[in-house]
Amino acid sequence: MNVAVAIDQISEDALPSASEAGPAPKRIVVTYGFWIFLLSDIVMFAALFASYAVLVRSTAGGPTGAQLFNQGTVAIETACLLVSSYTCGLMSLAVNSRRRLATYLGALITFALGATFLSLELREFSNMIAIGATPQRSAFLSAFFTLVGCHGLHVALGLIWLAVMMVQVAVFGFATRVQHRLLCFSLFWHALDIVWVGVFTVVYLMGVSP
Amino acid sequence: MTEARHERAPGDRPSREMDASAPSEFLVYTIGLFVAVLLTATSFWAANTSLIWPGGVALGLAVLAIAQMGIHLVFFLHITSGPESTNNVLALAFGVLIVFVVVAGTMWIVADMNGNMMMPSGAPMSMRMQH
Numbered sequence: 001m002n003v004a005v006a007i008d009q010i011s012e013d014a015l016p017s018a019s020e021a022g023p024a025p026k027r028i029v030v031t032y033g034f035w036i037f038l039l040s041d042i043v044m045f046a047a048l049f050a051s052y053a054v055l056v057r058s059t060a061g062g063p064t065g066a067q068l069f070n071q072g073t074v075a076i077e078t079a080c081l082l083v084s085s086y087t088c089g090l091m092s093l094a095v096n097s098r099r100r101l102a103t104y105l106g107a108l109i110t111f112a113l114g115a116t117f118l119s120l121e122l123r124e125f126s127n128m129i130a131i132g133a134t135p136q137r138s139a140f141l142s143a144f145f146t147l148v149g150c151h152g153l154h155v156a157l158g159l160i161w162l163a164v165m166m167v168q169v170a171v172f173g174f175a176t177r178v179q180h181r182l183l184c185f186s187l188f189w190h191a192l193d194i195v196w197v198g199v200f201t202v203v204y205l206m207g208v209s210p
Numbered sequence: 211m212t213e214a215r216h217e218r219a220p221g222d223r224p225s226r227e228m229d230a231s232a233p234s235e236f237l238v239y240t241i242g243l244f245v246a247v248l249l250t251a252t253s254f255w256a257a258n259t260s261l262i263w264p265g266g267v268a269l270g271l272a273v274l275a276i277a278q279m280g281i282h283l284v285f286f287l288h289i290t291s292g293p294e295s296t297n298n299v300l301a302l303a304f305g306v307l308i309v310f311v312v313v314a315g316t317m318w319i320v321a322d323m324n325g326n327m328m329m330p331s332g333a334p335m336s337m338r339m340q341h
Contacts, residue, residue: 027219027222028218028219030219031219031220031221031222032219032220032297032298032301034220035220035298035301035302036301039301039302039304039305040305042305042309043305043308043309043312046308046309046312046313047312047316049313050312050313050316050317051316053313053316053317054316054317054320071254071257071258075254078250079250082243082246082247082250083243085243085282085286086239086240086242086243086286089239089242089286090236090239092221093235093236093239096235183219183221183222186221187220187221187287190221190282190286190287191287193282193286194279194282194283197250197275197278197279197282198275198279200253201253201271201272201274201275202275205253205254205256205257205271206257206267206268206271208257
């Protein structure tokens with residue numbers, strides 16, 4: 001790495017290529033690995049989306065999506081997740097400039113919005129189960145609960161992760177490894193929002209539109 | 211920070227010391243939020259309006275969703291076309307390819323099997339997939 005620095009100081013214009021610069025720093029390696037994990041996670045969601053798209057009309061005489069879904073709730077859930085993605089981005093800016101208070105504030109807002117999203121989703125699920133629209137009722141409902149429930153599970157895990165990260169910031173401060181983990185968390189949270197864009201479009205909006 | 215010239219971690223922005231012309235990161239996130247809200251609102255409007263031909267609503271929603279995913283990738287995950295994020299873009303392209311193969315392939319194959327099912331010809335479509 002010192003050699004690369006020395007080369008840079010000699011000539012500013014001739015940048016060494018990635019292969020000449022030596023091994024990439026750990027920050028890049030760690031987040032690149034996490035990026036690969038996220039893409040594999042999205043491939044798993046693609047399989048769930050595919051099974052939902054195949055089974056969406058197989059209601060077996062049970063309730064359809066248009067009868068079950070409430071667009072108002074979905075709009076609030078979408079707004080919560082979108083704004084929490086934004087505050088998560090602001091939190092990572094605070095982490096980069098080592099502002100501890102702003103980091104806690106961003107994490108708190110992100111956590112509160114994520115928890116609001118999750119509680120709205122759980123209330124929706126319990127309302128559906130109360131009127132007999134359980135996963136056992138039809139193939140459509142099995143696919144629905146698998147897809148949306150899997151996303152909800154990811155959000156719940158993300159909330160736990162965020163809480164753990166704030167404890168780590170409190171204990172270790174902005175240590176290098178804590179920064180790497182926070183960067184991975186923000187990638188995870190933004191990716192969840194991308195998956196939710198697919199969910200609310202395919203499941204809720206296409207499900208209720210005539 | 212010399213290493214960031216050659217490669218960039220996913221989710222990282224170039225810092226202002228490296229590229230003075232880069233817009234402030236706060237501004238990037240805010241623009242992303244604004245555009246995403248606009249696209250989401252358009253999606254909800256398109257799903258409920260009667261102004262659009264009903265057959266075109268699903269296609270319009272798909273286009274809006276893909277546009278919003280692109281906005282999230284560029285403004286929140288900071289995927290760029292620059293040489294420093296080539297690895298990230300290549301991995302993303304492979305992921306998108308697999309997603310496309312899984313989704314389109316599944317729907318194609320299952321629709322084909324469904325069409326070739328040996329069922330009484332009078333049975334409606336919904337009877338064929340009750341499991």
